[in-house]
Amino acid sequence: MTETKILLVDALSLPLAAQVHAQAWRQSHRDFCSPEFVEMHTAERQKEYLRQKQREGCRLYLLWAPPPAGVVAVSPKGVIQDLYVLPQMQNRGLGTALLRFAAEQCGQQAFLWILENNQGARRLYLRNGFRETGRVENGGRLAQIELSLSRPFPWQKKGDAEGGGAPGEKG
Numbered sequence: 001m002t003e004t005k006i007l008l009v010d011a012l013s014l015p016l017a018a019q020v021h022a023q024a025w026r027q028s029h030r031d032f033c034s035p036e037f038v039e040m041h042t043a044e045r046q047k048e049y050l051r052q053k054q055r056e057g058c059r060l061y062l063l064w065a066p067p068p069a070g071v072v073a074v075s076p077k078g079v080i081q082d083l084y085v086l087p088q089m090q091n092r093g094l095g096t097a098l099l100r101f102a103a104e105q106c107g108q109q110a111f112l113w114i115l116e117n118n119q120g121a122r123r124l125y126l127r128n129g130f131r132e133t134g135r136v137e138n139g140g141r142l143a144q145i146e147l148s149l150s151r152p153f154p155w156q157k158k159g160d161a162e163g164g165g166a167p168g169e170k171g
Contacts, residue, residue, distance in 0.1 A: 004063065004064065004065050004094070004097060005063075005064045006061050006062070006063050006064070006097070006098065006101045007061065007062050007064055008059060008060070008061060009050070009054075009060035009061060009062050009071075013062055014047055014050060014051065014060075015043070015047060016062060016068045017047075017050055017060055017062045017068070017071045018043045018044070018046040018047035018049075018050055019043045019046075019068070020062065020068050020069065020070060020071050020084065020086055021043075021046045021049075021050060021071045021082065021084055022041050022042055022043040022045070022046040023043075023086055023087075024070070024071070024084035024085060024086050024087065025041050025046065025084060026038050026039070026041055027086075027087045028084065028118075029041075032117060032141075032142070050071075050073070050082075053073050053081070053082070056075075057075065057076040058073040058074060058075050058076070058081065059073070059074050059105065060072070060073050061073075061074070061098070061101065061102070063085070063094055063097065063098045065089060065092075065094060069085060069086050069089040069094055070083070070084060070085040070086065070089065070094055070095065070098045071083070071084050071098075072084075072098050072099075072101075072102045074102050074105045074106060077111075078106035078107050078108075078109055078110055078111055079106075079110075079111045079112060079113075080099070080102045080103065080106065080110055080111065080112040081112070081113075083095070083098060083099060083102065083112070083121075085098065095124055096124065096127075096128060099124065099125070099128055100128065100153070100155055103128075103149055103153055104153070108150065108151050109148055109149065109150045109151070110130075110148065110149045111133075111146060111147070111148045112125065112130070112146070112147050112148075113137070113144045113145065113146050113147075114144065114145055114147065115142045115143075115144060115145075116136075116142050116143040116144070116145055117142055122145075125147050126147075128149070128154065128155070129149050129153060129154040129155075130147040130148065130149045131147060131148060131149070132145055132146070132147055133146045133147065133148050134146075
């Protein structure tokens with residue numbers, strides 16, 4: 001059995017990360033965005049989006065199952081962003097592995113924002129110890145809800161909870 005790996009995205013792996021991001025994003029947004037808007041999110045467009053994230057200081061990671069199966073970004077301020085797993089690879093523990101990895105990159109506290117209608121993601125995050133902070137932003141049709149998690153993370157062994165970093169900003 002091949003081992004799952006989480007790799008830092010570089011210039012060579014950016015197109016793969018963009019393909020995963022585009023496919024998973026389109027699937028996750030198809031029920032509440034117009035078909036035209038969903039189809040605009042091509043791999044090429046998402047490659048530019050992810051490249052901009054990198055320019056802003058985010059670290060991008062690609063989950064290799066194999067094949068490439070998920071992506072996540074972590075901002076310099078400890079905000080987990082753009083966590084996506086391909087639909088055909090979901091319900092295999094890959095989202096949990098990617099979330100936990102991303103949280104461990106965040107320092108003492110990890111933050112993330114979810115759309116209010118994203119119940120699957122909410123269940124994943126709550127199951128892994130994240131809690132709603134009470135912060136809500138209503139910038140569009142759907143509100144975004146902030147969640148956070150502080151060290152020691154529930155899945156860590158004692159003495160394995162080191163890290164530093166600043167609280168998050170919405171990303």
